[in-house]
Amino acid sequence: MRQLHRFHGGVHPPTNKTQSSETPIIASAMPSKLVIPLHQHVGNIARPVVSVGEHVLKGQVIGKADGRLSSAVHASTSGTIATIGYSKVAHPSGMDDLCVTLIPDGKDEWVANLGADYRELSHTDIRHRLRDAGVVGLGGAVFPSDMKLYGGKHQIKTLVLNGAECEPYITCDDRLMRERAAEILLGAEMMRDLLHAEEVVVGIEDNKPEALAAMQQAIVDGKHARMEAVAVPTVYPGGGAKQLIRVLTGIEVAAGVRSTEMGVQCFNVATAYSAYRAISYGEPMLSRVVTVTGNVERPQNYEVLLGTPVAELVAQAGLKSGTQGYIMGGPMMGFLLPSDQVGVVKATNCIIATAPTLFPAPAPTMPCIRCTRCAEVCPAELQPQELHWFAKAREFGKAQDYHLFDCIECGACSYVCPSNIPLVQYYRYAKSEIWARERDKTAADTARQRHEYRQFRLEREKQEKAEKLAQKERAALLAKQQADAAAATANTDEDAQARIQAAMARVQAQHDATQPRNTANLTPEQQAKIDEIEARRAHIQELAHPEADLDKHHEPPKE
């Protein structure tokens, strides 16, 4: 028998589970349309790879994983892509995000998919397949599972399967364990193989004896060695990963430390099931079990195609009058959906129709009376009243000093606060402000770097320019000096004369070199004619100047 441990604090809210836990999971009816968000996981949004009007088959990739931390998104059934655009998604912000709207053709026709025995695949191949199949954590964190399945980095001793399901109202994991225990355990075997983990421990709260029995039976039937299903005490939030690890192994995972560093890895039971289906049957994550409960006629678990509008899902359970809105997740950690038209996503474990009869308006909030009841129940052993104080005063640095980021937002503190202070609201507010500051800080650091580099570049360019200019000036100076020196030596009269002579000679030579063009290349007849004319001219000249002979020997007479 395994020695169990305790975590600090915890509360016992009414569980409200029996309404939906006693009937089997049934398939939800085919909806009129599917609104499938491309960002259903932690990490980068999937890149759309289909176009409007395209016909797609069930299981076909419509969004490819983009970057290292991302996950693929698939068509949940066969049909036509109606739009790819922004519409409301299941997110507390109530903002729009990129969604693919698919109109089902009703044939539910599968794309060719290949299952495989995981023992014949390499570990890298398995991780790739999980990523391409869009397998993410189904406990609510929707972290891509492939990223959590690297064996060898840390020595993993224990693989914890989380079947605690501590939140009130939610029963989807309970039903899954009762009905599909064998496949959950096969998934766990595969995960154990990837992580080289020694043992597998399934933690189930003791308010689910049927699920516990089913899992224990499946361990025996499947002849799973070193695997155990353990009942843990029912106390909220016993299903928090840190809390469950503490209870099952006694290991305290310190702040800012990953459980893998302590030799433990933790997965939700539904994640193990989906991982197994993805590898063995080649079935990507197209649907999940969702508890529909609250103000409905027939609270029930449904196997729901991802993207099914919430309104069409709850209608099947018989919506009662007086419903004012829908909570996604449990009453402790969930949030109000911005619209009943948003599609069910991988994180949707439960939809609660709210009505004043079920959830009366809270009593008015009053100032903190420092009763420290919140600190007594905080599973993270924080001082919620101090955190509240700092968040309220916007002293985020102090809040961080008081380990704000260890808070798992379980709501136990708000639950017990006699002053009805919405404590978790403050923590969420403070956390998102701190994240925003981190983003600003990173942006400022980049800007500083870029600005400094630009200054450096401008300075360098200026220097280069100055250098070039200086070089030019130097060259010009040198040339001038040379010319001056030459001029200095040439400054005597003799030289001047010589230079004038030289210049004249040059001109003469040039002149001599210039021949009248018309006397070149003459034919013999032309030459003969010219000679004849020249002779005649000479004869005439002789007749005109009888003293021509004299001229040849004496200076011409001065006139």
Add this chain to the structure above:
Amino acid sequence: MLTALLVMSILALVLGAGLGFSALKFKVEGNPLVGKIDAILPQTQCGQCGYPGCRPYATAIAEGEADINMCPPGGEEGIQKLAELLGVEAKPFGAGAAPKPKAVAFVDENNCIGCTLCLQACPVDAILGAAKQMHTIIASECTGCELCIAPCPVDCISMEPIAESVTTWKWQYPVYAFIPSTEATRR
């Protein structure tokens, strides 16, 4: 006794040498306060403070020449932080200096004539282009300083406010009238 003395003196020598060495090696250049102030400033490099960038403004504050309430992009919080660092009273913005919502510059690429004037004005080299080529802004690097708007001869640059998205969305400061689901459970 002698050994103890010897050990102590050797230790003193070694440590002294170490200290001397690190004093040389890790010498801080200039006024370290400037760096601390600069770390608080938002690095928009817009010059709205009257200095040619954040660091010059930081230097001016450190030297006591400038007031702490002259950087609109830093917001009230920037003033608060500067006041805390310098141990002075925080004060509101002066006349005409008010923080604006964050924005990025956007070039209307049909009208850009490729004059490179904006490119030369950008303090963080966030504009991509070349002479007679269309210019464009690397939105992720743009600080929203608006320095590229004025130089553009064809007025084709505009500032687009940064819209909030699901990933950058922030939880609001709790307002008590709002009924959060967590609280709605109490019965």
